Amino acid sequence: MNDVTTQIRLQQALQGHEAVELLFPGEPGYEEGRQLYNRMHDLHPLLIVRTLDRAAIRTVLKVVTENRLELALRGGGHHIAGFGSTEGGVLLDFSGFRGVEIDAQQGIARVQPGARLGDVDAALCPRGYVVPTGTVSDTGIAGLTLGGGIGWFVGTLGFTCDNLVGADVMLASGEVVRAEDPQHRDLLWALRGGGGNFGVVLEFRYRLSPLPKVYCGSIAVAPQEVPRVLLQLGHYMEQDCPANLVLAPLFSPVPESDRCGLAIDFCLSDYQDLGAIEALEQALGLVGRHQYVTDDFRAWQGWFDDRFQPPMRGYWKSICLDDFTSDAMDALLTAASSMPGQRCSITIEHLNKARRSTTPDDSAFPLKSRSYSVLFSARWEQARDDDRFIRWVRAAALATAGNDGAPAYSNYSFAEGSSHTVLLGSDSERLLKVKQRYDGGNLFRRNHNIGMNKEAARAPA
Template structure:
């Protein structure tokens, strides 16, 4: 296979030993170190189709790589074929129709910066280097979700190469059951070579970052919780978290690099409107504060996590967040590994996230709160401690959980967690779609849905 040509393929093929191979196999999570037999850097849907047909004929395990941001490292495989979409990053706009067509390898930075020229946006990931396709097809949580819904709620159509190498289009009129499945079912059904997304007018955006010493955590978290439970506007999003205070001018030197409790607040409007909406939390007099009206693309990239670190993430969706759960969350912060890079946070859902709760195969979105643990460290010797801490943050809060989970927030936590991500009835329906479009489970390096 090593020297065999790929019929109909017009992109770049990389094999072990080729110049560029080692760089091309690196993914975001430094814990993942795999060596594929072949990396097919595609430049068109035809290239993707040719690569899929070749991989199936050769019996190769196939990984699909967009931005490579999956914490489980599913964009690369040992000894198999990587279908690399990073050369397919084109973005085309129809500003009158308020839609954008993006290539399967585009990142949110590609889309956000282009859309801002039209004062428009759609919900995207909180990290600009995340891939549009991977995030959207998995559901798509982001700063704008309480206002505009998850990313998949703005999905108009998907162009997909299936396991037999054929191009299909899924939208509200064609392949409707597949279109339903692509609202959360991820990469289980084929390779998305292009997505069309609905855009929303967004004339202004404001970002605030607030920090207090860690011992203020219980007070800050209760105030933040009460603000949203008492009816915060849908325009207000963000999170409350524990992490090390960054070394920035707006942070007092005595707090920089120290354990802190913080609030990230985003608002689809002006700084004055954000101050009004966030008043109960601002009234707690943060030690450090930054508040600025920024282009949405700048908000999206303000908290980009650096590549090259070892990562383990997990999450729980809470039905409630009572005082005793706040205390459990606070206590676990003392065990945080590598506090300069790790963080544990709680995000408010509700708003437009909840309004689409029954439309797509994503039952978790009825939850009012999401707990996330991001273990991030550099030394392989810290792997066991980092993974254990991330799991324990969620285990502490599990008694308050809905039992469902948004699968883009977690790594490989087993088949039962995949079923929980959709609910049993939705999972069975997704499995039937999987059986139609990928009966042999060719696309299994993902949060896998087994053919029904």
């Protein structure tokens, strides 16, 4: 069946459904609608469907399955691997459905699949609630949750996926199940950081937590101080960092210079005084050096948005470490000194060990026992520069991971990272069984696909 015939069949099948927007190639809105955050991915869906109507979505799944088309699901559309679209397949685009409702009686937030982190904060924070999410407000909460979710309250409230308490999920058959129901608890477990391999999530339900009092800021480290401070910082994060202090050290180029600086961004929550900040400064030999930014958590959530805007070409790699060895630190310093552009950075996300004793363990997230996530990020404008930036990211990640390698965080991983990014850990067999039960036909494969057996799941993508 050719593209035109398939398009006609899709259009006919969806006639009569209310609240459905269809965008075909060549029509107004299609070019803008097919664009992704990472401009390296120049994809052309056969059809873009925008709807939350369950009957219409059920029809889409049926036609896609019958015609053996690739299906892509878009929430925020920010995944670096370009999973939020497809070449010649059908895109279910939820990016316009950003509603957030608070159910204070049940203690949950009901969130539509296109919501961004900023939407969630805007609905919750003024009423004194929070769901722990990520660190860039334009990120989609759907992909963030399904891949894990690392943010400013990770030490006390855990990962975003830890706070997912329920979801409405449409399976390939068109059946809608509640993931929190007793007969589907394995599905809820898998949705908590195990990837988007199981169905269409129509609504996410999160546990509400009281919004903590916060004190947010940064410590700027001059280039000549970076080697000394990094060594002391590694010891502090490993031994002394309290659960309510989340650190995100960032290496970035110094403007109009060939040197690299280090900014230690921090969020202190539920505090009585600034003793934790003073202890951090003392441990680093930087007494009195921190700069206060804000005590408004919503403002802090958007503070770093400019680092990742506007949309342009990009390549990221992630590695996750148990500790910072001297070799890893040396590799980080070498990588930081050789950044090829001003929009390159290295971010260290400290996954505070205290989290392990205070947050639920019933999740498929494979990195819950790790201590650090390191993101090597490069963004640029021109295709002619692809090779230079990609080479830097790959070399930096490989050198820092060392000869034994390191697991990766799937939300930061390119498609070449393969499904091992979500299958590392002791629960991979369980995750495969959930995949087999809920998506035996592998319809939902446009992601870091789990595959249908262990061998396929571990093979390179």
